[in-house]
Amino acid sequence: DARVTQTPRDKVTEMGQEVTMRCQPILGHNTVFWYRQTMMQGLELLAYFRNRAPLDDSGMPKDRFSAEMPDATLATLKIQPSEPRDSAVYFCASGAGQGRTDTQYFGPGTRLTVL
Amino acid sequence: AQTVTQSQPEMSVQEAETVTLSCTYDTSENNYYLFWYKQPPSRQMILVIRQEAYKQQNATENRFSVNFQKAAKSFSLKISDSQLGDTAMYFCAFIRVQGGSEKLVFGKGTKLTVNP
Numbered sequence: 338d339a340r341v342t343q344t345p346r347d348k349v350t351e352m353g354q355e356v357t358m359r360c361q362p363i364l365g366h367n368t369v370f371w372y373r374q375t376m377m378q379g380l381e382l383l384a385y386f387r388n389r390a391p392l393d394d395s396g397m398p399k400d401r402f403s404a405e406m407p408d409a410t411l412a413t414l415k416i417q418p419s420e421p422r423d424s425a426v427y428f429c430a431s432g433a434g435q436g437r438t439d440t441q442y443f444g445p446g447t448r449l450t451v452l
Numbered sequence: 453a454q455t456v457t458q459s460q461p462e463m464s465v466q467e468a469e470t471v472t473l474s475c476t477y478d479t480s481e482n483n484y485y486l487f488w489y490k491q492p493p494s495r496q497m498i499l500v501i502r503q504e505a506y507k508q509q510n511a512t513e514n515r516f517s518v519n520f521q522k523a524a525k526s527f528s529l530k531i532s533d534s535q536l537g538d539t540a541m542y543f544c545a546f547i548r549v550q551g552g553s554e555k556l557v558f559g560k561g562t563k564l565t566v567n568p
Binding site for chain 2: 368382392443448
């Protein structure tokens, strides 16, 4: 049963600390997305990659957020320094786009709480 | 810019009954995909059903079906024989079929409660 995995499932940290969230896309999927879910804004796209190359990170605060794909099986989203307003659920999703739009499959999310 | 509107923040239905969740969207695109995702209390986002805009036939997946009205830009989800496990947030989402952007645009969601 192929699925997207994310770690950690929950993270509580203090303001100013660095936070790293990890995602393992479905094997064979070449497109990886990071979304953020908050009560106020709903689900928003932060960034996405195809074949490990960043295609769109316009939804991401550049000064503190960074997203990378060190290899095809790992995507990371880092916040440094973290702030209370970053508290949200962060979802990773993957798709077998192969250069075309396709269905996105989501991981279980990381719930981040910044105190 | 594309927008997705779900006008029903909350709904409830009795077990075994049928319920319909509404979704409208705004786009100037002609070719796109529409999705319904389910988010139960476990937080996992689960794909329920997908519709390609170029297909006139409404998509169905077991107890789930859609009523896709392209001209009206409406995409409602019908759940038949509701089960307790259907209790969840339901999100309607849009994505355009075009190179260069694969952003899923989500509605705000409808909280569905299935009562025993």
